[in-house]
Amino acid sequence: MTDTTTSIAVSAPRASLPKVLWSLLTANVGVSIAVLFVVGMVLVAVFAPLLAPYDPIAQSIMKASQPPSAQHWLGTDEFGRDVLSRVIYGARPALLVGTLSVAFAMVVGLPIGILAGLHMGWLDRIVGWCVDIMLAFPSLLLALLIVTLLGSSLPMLIVAIGISNIPLFIRLARSSTLVVKNLEFVQLARTFGASNLRIIVSHIFPNIIGPIIVMGTLSIAGAIREEASLSFLGLGVLPPAPSWGNLIRDGIQNIFDAPHLAVLPGLVLTLAVLAFNMVGDALRDALDPRGLTRRRTGA
């Protein structure tokens, strides 16, 4: 069943991809909002110093634990730091860890998966065992183990969450390669003496990129959630640097008097994960010809 699904996904027409994506983004209001949210999140992260009304780590005991007001829209925390500014700056680690950890997992996982799918034999068996062993750890716990071993810092978080995502990309690249390598044009290229590298770069990779983009987008959502979870446990972004996870952790200390301190960062976090999931789902629909047919026929 997996192979059938993959073959459908990987045989998507490449030339019409931008058109398909554009029509999808403009046809569905929910997806348009999700894309706008993602774009907005990127802009907020990039221009955080311009958008944040206050320094996110500047403490002021005089302003401690203030409720929302005209000066501080989301109030202040127990150290007098402006919560809105911290939420705005929290987009930075979320996006950085989300995108870079997935990029790391792709850079490591895709070549391994493609080679395993292309050569089969002993390499495939060893890769299969490694993937099985990695999947025996829940991804959050694998990241937890790595952060415990290597220490908490932004680069380590990226590596830890990236490593926990590697098996997904190995599996996807392997199963997609298994389908594409048996297609006629790849066999023909091999008959004409094309090298393995040329077959991978010119034929296999461009034809498996669709499902990889989908998996990448959905994995960013998962990585953002994982970063927040680790920061919530005190093992991710360390205070005083703001992250949505550690904002919720700080907020929960004051949950009786000021529940908004935990609820609002959590809401932003959930919306960010939701937006990436919606974009990932929409991309999957766009890259699946069966989905396209259904939309075109109005089914």
Added chain:
Amino acid sequence: MFFYVAKRLLSAVFIMWAVTTIVFFAMRTVPADPAEVVLGEYATPEALEGFRRAAGLDQPLLVQYKDFMLGLTQGDLGRSLITNQPVADQIISLFPYTLELAIASLLIGALLGIPLGVLTAVKQNTWVDYVGRLFALSGFSFPAFYLGILLLLLFSLHLEWFPIVHSFEDYTLAERIENLVLPAASLGIIQAAYITRLTRSSMLEQLESDYVRTARSKGLAERTVQYKHVLKNVMIPVITAMGLYTGTILGGAVLTETIFNRPGIGKLLVGAIAQRDYTLIQSGLMVFAFVIVIVNLIVDLSYSLFDPRVKYD
């Protein structure tokens, strides 16, 4: 059948051995010295040396590994660096709490997710479908710990249906269930979202199959086609996925047990990490990995129960 089961068992044992070995050696690469972590930076060299000798840390790495594996075969997971209590005892006493949380949340996920998935597929492109899909997509995006906080705020703080502080000593069955509801719901609702999505897409795929067309052309009632023929075939991917979700649930349990201050392996692990209790971290991770390997093995072997076409040759 026998050879397949033997092969899967061997493979599971191999993965458990590999996991154990990786965790053991990974823990030994930690830059911090466990003796310094436990005794503090002002401990005398003699005290540090004594601690290392008592914990067997002065032995060559391969000797430590051999002792650890020998101990493991006898159910000895070593002693906590902080409390000096046998780790196996702590894990055995806390495991039932995590197990009941995992089972309850999987039950909530299945009881909510499978009917909702079927309903959204059968009522495709109606408001029922849209609401169900919205629930699935939102639930799929909720971090478990955040959903836990929201449930705690709503049901414990505002509605006061459940106590905020739980007692885990001398409790009745009713209290035990009461303590379980919110944590299990916070994990179960997220599982339900995953299961709804999967059941819906599998059901839609099956509804387009040839055998469904044949069943309909024979004049069978739509309800019989959907529930007697299609649902059976939908169950295989759903059960497989539920096995795979064990990992997500156990990962979520780490957070949920922390939020609800509930005893369990997850909370034990978080505490061990905070205290740098490497023996306890090592064992906690191993237990989680073992559970996942065993659940996947059971799921693999149970396919033939749900689909008689599956033969293990």
